[in-house]
Amino acid sequence: xxxxxxxxxxxxxxxxxxxxxxxxxxxxxxxxxxxxxxxxxxxxxxxxxxxxxxxxxxxxxxxxxxxxxxxxxxxxxxxxxxxxxxxxxxxxxxxxxxxxxxxxxxxxxxxxxxxxxxxxxxxxxxxxxxxxxxxxxxxxxxxxxxxxxxxxxxxxxxxxxxxxxxxxxxxxxxxxxxxxxxxxxx
Amino acid sequence: xxxxxxxxxxxxxxxxxxxxxxxxxxxxxxxxxxxxxxxxxxxxxxxxxxxxxxxxxxxxxxxxxxxxxxxxxxxxxxxxxxxxxxxxxxxxxxxxxxxxxxxxxxxxxxxxxxxxxxxxxxxxxxxxxxxxxxxxxxxxxxxxxxxxxxxxxxxxxxxxxxxxxxxxxxxxxxxxxxxxxxxxxxxxxxxxxxxxxxxxxxxxxxxxxxxxxxxxxxxxxxxxxxxxxxxxxxxxxxxxxxxxxxxxxxxxxxxxxxxxxxxx
Numbered sequence: 001x002x003x004x005x006x007x008x009x010x011x012x013x014x015x016x017x018x019x020x021x022x023x024x025x026x027x028x029x030x031x032x033x034x035x036x037x038x039x040x041x042x043x044x045x046x047x048x049x050x051x052x053x054x055x056x057x058x059x060x061x062x063x064x065x066x067x068x069x070x071x072x073x074x075x076x077x078x079x080x081x082x083x084x085x086x087x088x089x090x091x092x093x094x095x096x097x098x099x100x101x102x103x104x105x106x107x108x109x110x111x112x113x114x115x116x117x118x119x120x121x122x123x124x125x126x127x128x129x130x131x132x133x134x135x136x137x138x139x140x141x142x143x144x145x146x147x148x149x150x151x152x153x154x155x156x157x158x159x160x161x162x163x164x165x166x167x168x169x170x171x172x173x174x175x176x177x178x179x180x181x182x183x184x185x186x
Numbered sequence: 187x188x189x190x191x192x193x194x195x196x197x198x199x200x201x202x203x204x205x206x207x208x209x210x211x212x213x214x215x216x217x218x219x220x221x222x223x224x225x226x227x228x229x230x231x232x233x234x235x236x237x238x239x240x241x242x243x244x245x246x247x248x249x250x251x252x253x254x255x256x257x258x259x260x261x262x263x264x265x266x267x268x269x270x271x272x273x274x275x276x277x278x279x280x281x282x283x284x285x286x287x288x289x290x291x292x293x294x295x296x297x298x299x300x301x302x303x304x305x306x307x308x309x310x311x312x313x314x315x316x317x318x319x320x321x322x323x324x325x326x327x328x329x330x331x332x333x334x335x336x337x338x339x340x341x342x343x344x345x346x347x348x349x350x351x352x353x354x355x356x357x358x359x360x361x362x363x364x365x366x367x368x369x370x371x372x373x374x375x376x377x378x379x380x381x382x383x384x385x386x387x388x389x390x391x392x393x394x395x396x397x398x399x400x401x402x403x404x405x406x407x408x409x410x411x412x413x414x415x416x417x418x419x420x421x422x423x424x425x426x427x428x429x430x431x432x433x434x435x436x437x438x439x440x441x442x443x444x445x446x447x448x449x450x
Binding site: 014019027028031032035036041042043044045048049052053056114119122134137143155157158159161162166168169 | 193194196197198200201203228229232233235236237238239240241242244245247248249251252253255256259260263335336338339342
């Protein structure tokens with residue numbers, strides 16, 4: 001089986017159909033990444049699509065030395081930054097505000113209270129902090145690689161992960177208290 | 187500095203890449219530098235729970251859209267490539283010509299002049315027709331995207347207009363329709379932005395004016411009011427007054443409307 005890098009080099013040489021192989025290999029993980037930072041299925045699908053369009057557009061910049069997935073997640077990171085920058089200038093999209101509720105009711109995915117609070121706390125976290133936590137949880141993702149994606153040192157990555165987690169813990173604790181109080185009243 | 191080192195150490199402690207032994211060592215160091223075991227365990231639990239966030243299955247639309255875009259990209263690329271080939275072939279013809287070689291210095295300018303003259307007439311026409319085809323393709327894509335249930339998709343459709351060389355009346359009418367009827371305020375806002383570029387066209391301008399009193403979202407109302415001021419459109423005063431008659435009008439929008447009427 002050809003490696004991602006070999007396939008990407010073919011795409012770089014204008015063998016565009018090979019991009020389909022990379023799409024099939026990575027669509028699930030990329031979709032998961034975007035979903036966990038946006039909690040919006042339609043939007044996540046659009047953003048995955050944008051990643052592959054940019055891969056085609058900037059194929060010449062793929063050197064083939066580093067891992068393809070690092071390069072791909074750098075593109076995904078840029079797309080995520082662009083998306084949240086645009087969102088900031090607009091009224092919060094009702095689709096996003098309602099996403100967690102519809103996700104909760106329609107898909108019946110949130111099975112326990114702890115996870116429910118975690119999802120809500122994640123949505124309250126600022127996007128770049130939410131993103132670094134999700135990126136750091138991608139299987140096989142090393143801090144050094146993450147530094148390459150976020151264009152910062154490994155040390156900075158570690159500090160940023162800690163700070164994001166610290167903020168998440170504060171938000172989580174605040175949400176946990178009313179949830180427990182409600183349970184006691186009930 | 188010490189704080190930064192502890193922060194780093196915690197991230198390292200949480201990493202799944204380290205051995206159990208290293209983890210214990212880091213834990214001891216962190217505890218001796220003031221962290222409580224409970225605090226560390228809580229952080230570890232929280233970080234580990236992130237893995238449990240469930241992700242739904244993506245829809246079939248993801249693959250369909252990807253392969254559709256890939257197809258479009260391939261078509262556009264092959265059309266561009268054939269144009270480049272024609273260009274290279276013509277250049278080669280010019281320079282393989284015996285006369286051109288013999289009198290290369292004297293004829294270079296003439297040959298280049300001839301080539302560009304010829305190219306601009308013939309291939310320029312091809313380029314124009316290709317560009318027109320791409321525009322048509324984008325328009326088809328845009329109409330189908332405007333019908334999508336996802337607001338993001340509809341915003342994207344309107345954004346395609348920026349890439350079009352010229353938006354025709356049909357597109358501009360579709361945008362006006364979106365401006366007045368789309369349920370999502372962000373989509374309507376994007377429609378205002380897109381239409382503002384065509385505000386010198388009479389029917390677009392009057393469509394924008396008529397839309398003022400139709401809008402319910404303060405954001406869209408403000409965008410339209412700002413646009414009227416920018417265009418110095420006195421014809422909008424009647425609609426702005428009509429907007430003021432709305433008792434539920436947002437306070438800031440009301441003040442902005444009054445101010446705009448005065449300035450116009």
